Amino acid sequence: MERPLFSSCLLVLLLLLFKSLSLDWAWTTPDCTIGDSYLLSNISFYIPFCSLAPGLHLFASCSNVNDLTWTLTALPRRLEALCLQGRVPVLPADVFGRFPTLKLLRLQLGSIRITSGAFQGLNQLQHLFFDYPTPCCLSLLLPPDVLKPLRSLSSLSFQGYCLNSSQNIQLPVSLRHLTLSHSCLTELQELRKLFPSLEPSSPPVANSSLWFPFLEVLDLSANRQLSRAGVKALHGLQLHSLKLDGTPLSTLELLGSGLLHMNSLSLVNTGAKKLPEHVTAYFELHSLDLGNNQIQNIGNDDLSGCHSLEHLNLHANGLCSLPTRFLSALPLLQRLNLSMNKLGPTLAIPEVLVSSNLKVLDLSHNGLSALHSGAFFSLPQLQELWLSGNNISNLSSDVLEGLTWLKTLDLSWNQIKVLERGWLSSLPALTSLNLLGTQIEYFSGHSLQGPQKLSHLWLGSLQPMELYPPWPLTLLSLEVWAESYIQFSVPYGEPFLFLQNLTLQTNFVLLHSRNTTLHFPSLRHLTLRGCSSSVFSNSQPQNFFPQLPFLEHLHFWSDHDGTKGLQLFGMPNLRVLELGDLDSLYESSPTNLEVPLKALPKLEVLALSNLNFRNLSASSFRGLRQLQMLLLNSEWSLRLDSSLQELIPQMPQYVYFSDVIFKCQCESSWVGSWATRAPNTFVYGLEKSICMANASDFSKTPFLSFFSGHCPDNLELQGFLASFTVVLLLIIFALLGCPKWPWLHHLWTLFLAWWWKLGGWYHRSQYHYDVFISCCGQDRAWVLAELIPALEKPLPAGEGLRICLPERDFGVGQDRVDTMAASMESSRTTLCVLSRQALNSSWCNLELRVATYYLVTKPRTFHLLLLFLEPIDRQQLHSYHRLARWLQKEDYLDFPQGRAEWETFWEQLRRRLWETVQERED
Numbered sequence: 001m002e003r004p005l006f007s008s009c010l011l012v013l014l015l016l017l018f019k020s021l022s023l024d025w026a027w028t029t030p031d032c033t034i035g036d037s038y039l040l041s042n043i044s045f046y047i048p049f050c051s052l053a054p055g056l057h058l059f060a061s062c063s064n065v066n067d068l069t070w071t072l073t074a075l076p077r078r079l080e081a082l083c084l085q086g087r088v089p090v091l092p093a094d095v096f097g098r099f100p101t102l103k104l105l106r107l108q109l110g111s112i113r114i115t116s117g118a119f120q121g122l123n124q125l126q127h128l129f130f131d132y133p134t135p136c137c138l139s140l141l142l143p144p145d146v147l148k149p150l151r152s153l154s155s156l157s158f159q160g161y162c163l164n165s166s167q168n169i170q171l172p173v174s175l176r177h178l179t180l181s182h183s184c185l186t187e188l189q190e191l192r193k194l195f196p197s198l199e200p201s202s203p204p205v206a207n208s209s210l211w212f213p214f215l216e217v218l219d220l221s222a223n224r225q226l227s228r229a230g231v232k233a234l235h236g237l238q239l240h241s242l243k244l245d246g247t248p249l250s251t252l253e254l255l256g257s258g259l260l261h262m263n264s265l266s267l268v269n270t271g272a273k274k275l276p277e278h279v280t281a282y283f284e285l286h287s288l289d290l291g292n293n294q295i296q297n298i299g300n301d302d303l304s305g306c307h308s309l310e311h312l313n314l315h316a317n318g319l320c321s322l323p324t325r326f327l328s329a330l331p332l333l334q335r336l337n338l339s340m341n342k343l344g345p346t347l348a349i350p351e352v353l354v355s356s357n358l359k360v361l362d363l364s365h366n367g368l369s370a371l372h373s374g375a376f377f378s379l380p381q382l383q384e385l386w387l388s389g390n391n392i393s394n395l396s397s398d399v400l401e402g403l404t405w406l407k408t409l410d411l412s413w414n415q416i417k418v419l420e421r422g423w424l425s426s427l428p429a430l431t432s433l434n435l436l437g438t439q440i441e442y443f444s445g446h447s448l449q450g451p452q453k454l455s456h457l458w459l460g461s462l463q464p465m466e467l468y469p470p471w472p473l474t475l476l477s478l479e480v481w482a483e484s485y486i487q488f489s490v491p492y493g494e495p496f497l498f499l500q501n502l503t504l505q506t507n508f509v510l511l512h513s514r515n516t517t518l519h520f521p522s523l524r525h526l527t528l529r530g531c532s533s534s535v536f537s538n539s540q541p542q543n544f545f546p547q548l549p550f551l552e553h554l555h556f557w558s559d560h561d562g563t564k565g566l567q568l569f570g571m572p573n574l575r576v577l578e579l580g581d582l583d584s585l586y587e588s589s590p591t592n593l594e595v596p597l598k599a600l601p602k603l604e605v606l607a608l609s610n611l612n613f614r615n616l617s618a619s620s621f622r623g624l625r626q627l628q629m630l631l632l633n634s635e636w637s638l639r640l641d642s643s644l645q646e647l648i649p650q651m652p653q654y655v656y657f658s659d660v661i662f663k664c665q666c667e668s669s670w671v672g673s674w675a676t677r678a679p680n681t682f683v684y685g686l687e688k689s690i691c692m693a694n695a696s697d698f699s700k701t702p703f704l705s706f707f708s709g710h711c712p713d714n715l716e717l718q719g720f721l722a723s724f725t726v727v728l729l730l731i732i733f734a735l736l737g738c739p740k741w742p743w744l745h746h747l748w749t750l751f752l753a754w755w756w757k758l759g760g761w762y763h764r765s766q767y768h769y770d771v772f773i774s775c776c777g778q779d780r781a782w783v784l785a786e787l788i789p790a791l792e793k794p795l796p797a798g799e800g801l802r803i804c805l806p807e808r809d810f811g812v813g814q815d816r817v818d819t820m821a822a823s824m825e826s827s828r829t830t831l832c833v834l835s836r837q838a839l840n841s842s843w844c845n846l847e848l849r850v851a852t853y854y855l856v857t858k859p860r861t862f863h864l865l866l867l868f869l870e871p872i873d874r875q876q877l878h879s880y881h882r883l884a885r886w887l888q889k890e891d892y893l894d895f896p897q898g899r900a901e902w903e904t905f906w907e908q909l910r911r912r913l914w915e916t917v918q919e920r921e922d
Contacts, residue, residue, distance in 0.1 A: 029074040032062040034682045035654055039605045039629045040576060046607060046633050046658050047684060050083035053104050053127050062086070065109065068095065075099075078892075084109060093117030100124065100908075101894075106131060116143040124894075125150050132160030134182040134222070142166040150174075157219075158183060163194055171197050179219040188220075188249075188257055189230030199236050199258075214238045221245035221266075232258035241287070245269055251276040259283070264311075268292050274302055281305030291315035291337070298322065303329035315362075316340035321348070327356055327378070339364040344390065346370045349378060357381055364410070365389035377402035384408040388434070391415055397425045397450075405429050412458065413437035424450035436460030436481055445470040445495075465506075471495040479503040485510055488518060496520050503527040507559060509535050509544060518544050527555040533566040536596075546570060554578070557609075566596045574600050580609035580633075593620035602626055609633040617641035631656040637692055639663045645670055648681075657685030662703050664691040666711035672704050769804035771913055772827035774851070776841040779833055779869065780807065787833070790906040791913070801913060821850055828863065829913055830854075835869040865912065866892035 033049045038057040043049075049061035058080045065071050065086030072095065075082070079099050085108040093115045096102060102122055106129040119125065128150065132138050140161040146169070147153065153172045157179035163169075164184060171178070178195075185191075192199050198215070218239055220226060226247045235258030242254075245268040254265075255278070264287035265279065272293040280288060281304075288309055295317040303325065306312075310332050319341040327333065327349070334357055344367030358379050369391040376382060382403055393415040400406070406427050416438040424430060430451035441463045448454060454472045459465065460481035467480070468489045478499055480486055486504060489512035496502075500522055509531055511518065520526075526548070528535065533556075535544040547570040554571070557580040568574070577600065593613055597603070603624050608631065616638060621627065630652045632638070638660055662668070675683040689703040771791060775783045783805070791801045803809075804823050810816065824830050830851050838844040854862040871894070893912065896905050 029060075029062065029071065029682075030687050031064045032060055032071065032075065033684055034060045034076065035629075035656075035684075039654070040578075040607065040631070043631075046609070046631055047656050050081075050106050052081050056080045056104055059083070059104075068109075072096070072098065077101075080104065082106070086110070088112055091115060091118040094120045097121040103127065105129070108132065111138045112140070114140075114142055114146055116145055117149075118146060120149050122150055124152055126152055127155040127157075128153060129155075129157040130159065130161055131157070134160050136160060137162045137182065137184050139165055142169050144168045144170055147172055155179075157181075164190075167193050169195055171195055176214075176216040177219070178215060178217070179221075181219060181222045183223055184225060185220065185223045186225045187228035187230045188226075188233035188253075189228070192233065192235075198234065214240070216240040217243065219243040220247060221268075223247050229253035229257045231256055234259045236260060240264060241266070251279045254279055255282055263287060265289070274298075275306060277302055277305035280309065281307075284308040286332075287311035289313040290317065293317050296320065298326070300325045300329070306330055307332070309333055311335040313337040314341065318342060327358070331357070333358055335360040337362040338366065339386070341366050344368040346372070347375055349375065360384040360386075362386040363390070368392060369415075371395070371399045373398040374401050375399055380404065382406055386410045387414070388412045389414075393417065394420075395423055396420055397423050400424070401426045403427055408432040410434040411438070412460070416440060419443075419447045421446055422449060424448060426450065428452050430454055432456040434458040436479070437462070439463055440465065442466050442468070444468040445472070448472055469495045473497060475499055477501040479505075481505040484508070487512065490518060496523075498522050501525040503529075504531060505529040506531065508532060511544065517546050520545065520548060521550075523548050523551050525553045525555075526551055529555075529557045530559050531556075533558050536566055536568060549573065552576065557581070568596045569599050571600060573602055575602060576605040576607075577603055578605075578607040578609075579611060580607075581611055594622075597621070598623060600624070605629040605631075607631040607633065608635075610635070612636065613638075615639045615641055616644065618643040618647050621647060625650070627652045629654040629656075631658065632660050633658040635660045637661060637663045639665065640668045640671055642667050642670065645674075648674055651681045653681060655681055655683050657683075657689055660685065660689055662689055662691040664693040664701060664703075664706050664710070666707065669707040669711045672707050675704075768802075769809075769823065769827040770801040770829065772804045772824050772830045773833065774806075774830065774844060774847040775833040776835070776838040776844045778837040778841075779835055782869070783833060786902075791910060801910065817846070820847060824850060824854060825862075829865055830863070831865050831867060831913070833867050833869060834872065836872065839872070867895060867909070868892060869895050 033047055035043055035047070035049070036057050037043055037052060037059065049059060052059055058076070058078055059082070060075045060079050061083040062071055062075075063085045065084050065088060068084070068088045068091075071084070077098055077100075079102055081104040082096075082099065082102055083106040088109040089112065091107075091109075091112055091114045094117055096105070096118075097120060100121060100123065102125055104127040105122070105125060106127075108131045110132065119128075128147075130140065138161055140158070140163055142163065144167070147156070148170055150172050151174060153175055155177040156171070156175055157177075158181070159179065160182045162184040163180070180191075215237065216239075218237075218241070221243050222245065224247070226244070226249050229249065237259055238261045239259055240262070241264035242259075242262055243266040245266055247270060249270075251265075251267065251272075262283045263285065265276075265283070265285055266289040267276070268289055269292040272290055273295060275290070275295065275298065276288075279285070285308060288306075288311070291313050292315065295314060296319060298319070300323045303323065306329065309330055312330070312333060312335070315337050316339070319338065320343065322343070323329075336358060337360075339362045343363065347363065347366075347368050347370075356379050359381055361376075361379065361382060361384070364386050365388070367390065368387065371392065373396075376385070376399075380402055383405055385403070385406060385408070388410045389412070391414065392411065395411070395416065397420070400409075400423070403426060407429055409427070409430060409432070412434045413436065416435065417440060419440065424433075424447070427450055431453050433448075433451075433454060433456070436458045437460050440459070440461045443459055443465060445468060448457075448471070451472070453474050455474050455476040457475060457477070458479045459467075460479075462483055464484045464487070465480065465482035466487045466489065475496070476498060478496070478501070480503070482505075484506065485508040486506045487510040496519065499520055502520065502523055502525070504527070507530055509528075526545075549570070549572060551571045551574055553576040554568070554574060555576075555578040556566075557578075558566075559581075566579075568577075577597075579596075593608075597606070597620060601623065604626055606624070606627060606629070610633070612635070614637060616632075618641065621630075631654075633656075640662070671686065675686045686704060690700045691703040691706055693701070773783060773787070788803055788805065791803055804827055806816070806820060806823070809823075810819050824847075832838075832844075832848060832851060834844075851862075851864050855864050893905075893909060896902065
């Protein structure tokens with residue numbers, strides 16, 4: 001009887017030992033990139049990942065995927081975009097079920113068999129892509145009902161796949177964009193077999209899910225074998241846009257296709273030699289794209305059926321002239337793209353009555369050198385004029401006369417040297433002016449007189465540039481490029497009072513001798529490329545940026561002196577800092593990061609490139625408590641100091657190493673275990689990094705493999721194991737000598753309780769409630785009428801959830817704050833019901849802060865779940881920093897707006913509440 005008890009105690013102790021050695025699970029996933037584009041919008045410049053749809057932030061991009069289940073298990077649940085590339089034979093049912101918030105899914109998995117329930121649970125998926133590198137064309141078999149669970153799907157794309165083996169695929173009624181490119185499609189008739197819902201056989205009825213009345217875009221580009229349409233191939237389909245780019249299909253074939261309606265037709269790079277006026281007239285097209293074709297001449301007769309066009313693109317066709325009746329034959333035309341043609345050197349716009357509706361005209365790269373007086377007088381409604389890449393050398397107000405509604409003027413990359421005073425006097429509505437790539441050496445603010453709301457200005461010269469005031473007070477964005485240097489002459493006041501975005505690209509930024517500083521009190525985004533770090537040095541007699549109180553993003557790529565002498569003061573709100581050296585081959589002295597970073601308390605993103613700082617230590621990051629992303633790019637012989645181990649619990653959520661060569665040394669052996677068992681940090685790039693044992697070592701030794709092959713085992717771990725074993729034996733011998741064996745029973749009970757607590761598992765009797773509900777007064781009626789009955793409803797097993805609602809369960813006369821804190825602590829899960837009213841409620845804010853406190857101090861025993869009653873931007877939770885970081889790794893639920901989805905949502909919520917009892921904090 002005693003021996004089994006003793007063995008059990010020993011087994012428990014050993015299990016506790018192994019459990020304590022593996023408390024932190026790895027978020028690092030080989031061949032995967034995980035990140036949040038909200039933190040750094042241009043993160044793709046540093047690390048590879050697939051393109052995202054607008055508005056999506058948290059993403060994962062994985063390559064070389066062979067074991068799909070293992071890869072997906074290692075990814076965070078809150079993903080919004082997922083891209084998978086590799087070789088996977090089967091896509092099993094419910095394989096993506098753990099990603100309920102997924103909105104974009106891109107699959108590059110080669111030849112794959114897809115089961116019917118593969119996309120089960122992806123109720124929020126909006127974009128689904130099947131991609132395979134062209135020109136190969138793989139066979140893909142889709143079950144008819146595989147897309148049925150995707151109730152929110154908006155875009156569906158097949159690229160490089162042949163769907164001939166599939167048929168009767170049911171498209172979701174929410175679908176608006178369908179793409180089949182680089183496929184084996186030979187005629188449009190085949191679409192009827194693949195997607196029968198594209199051809200409704202009868203008018204829609206209330207319960208019909210197969211009727212598909214409208215498709216915004218049908219993209220059939222790059223189907224080299226598509227040469228026929230077939231009789232009534234698209235019968236009954238209402239289509240907004242049809243793309244046939246790069247296909248040999250004759251436009252006349254479309255006349256018998258059975259299309260009911262089509263607004264836009266794209267025929268880019270199809271070899272067309274004339275306008276398809278018959279098709280344009282038949283469908284009364286509003287938009288026609290004929291870019292990259294061979295339409296070198298247009299006659300007046302070719303325009304007879306084009307009167308309905310609003311948008312026309314004739315980019316890169318070799319056009320030499322326009323017919324005399326061009327604009328009069330297109331009375332509704334609003335956008336006209338004539339770029340990359342041969343309309344120069346003198347522009348001759350055909351005469352037309354002053355009633356043209358043209359709003360956008362692109363004449364870029366046409367060899368234009370001379371514009372006669374009143375060249376655009378016949379286009380009074382014009383709002384955008386693009387003249388980039390021509391040979392224009394002089395502009396006067398007479399040339400632009402009559403353009404009173406013009407908002408955008410692009411004159412970049414022309415031969416302009418001098419701007420006449422008042423040349424913009426006839427453009428009062430101008431808001432954007434682009435003069436990049438010119439030869440202007442002296443630019444005065446007097447040249448900008450005339451426009452009353454000029455807000456965006458681009459200046460660029462192949463010569464040094466000197467800038468003189470006055471500047472428009474409405475200026476919000478300024479970008480200046482110049483060879484050698486840019487000199488500001490600012491003798492009076494604050495000329496950039498409201499400027500929010502500033503970009504300077506040059507070698508040196510100078511101030512006139514009469515000036516000592518520049519003032520940008522409203523600046524939020526500053527980009528400097530090629531400039532010396534002296535622009536931020538307080539030791540210089542001229543201080544360019546003394547105070548930038550609202551600056552949030554600083555992108556600074558220096559010249560060959562790197563960040564030497566860089567001092568970043570007066571930027572209390574800086575959120576994103578990108579530092580780099582443009583000359584990566586220059587052997588500069590090591591960079592010290594401690595000085596420039598010590599005055600940036602709100603920094604969230606730090607990206608460093610080509611800085612040659614050699615040694616990365618903890619002293620560089622002290623005080624950066626809000627840092628969420630650290631990115632190191634293109635570093636040579638980098639040493640990771642052992643002092644960084646002190647910062648492991650406070651490491652940023654994302655750490656990226658891109659093209660970094662480390663220094664081989666055993667002192668950095670802690671990096672391997674940290675990167676594979678980081679509790680709160682995703683680490684990218686170490687598994688592919690190499691290291692150098694000395695200056696002449698170019699053998700490209702794998703960084704992580706170096707430790708196992710050259711470094712002895714961790715002595716601290718060996719010492720811990722030895723001491724733990726000795727202490728364990730002493731405890732066992734002491735217990736064996738104890739005359740009262742009941743002590744062993746008590747010890748067993750204590751160890752068992754510790755084990756359950758360590759794992760986050762508790763008996764139900766230790767909790768008073770299953771769920772504590774936090775809500776504001778405005779949402780209380782909904783909570784009582786809908787949420788409480790749904791949660792207290794008995795489960796199939798017969799055991800319902802015990803709910804704690806303050807208004808119902810708090811005793812009379814009790815202190816509300818103390819009772820609230822105690823009730824949260826004695827509940828299995830805290831459920832916060834959030835709405836815009838809740839975020840503005842002081843009591844709800846207090847409950848959120850208490851919940852966040854318990855979440856941080858008791859991560860293994862406290863569970864928090866957020867329920868959003870309405871769409872709320874994540875930035876509105878930004879003040880709760882710890883909670884915002886947790887939201888990127890844990891679950892929250894969005895309440896469906898349609899009542900038909902409520903019952904499914906209640907089941908999901910109850911299941912999630914029970915699952916949180918068994919789950920650990922990420």
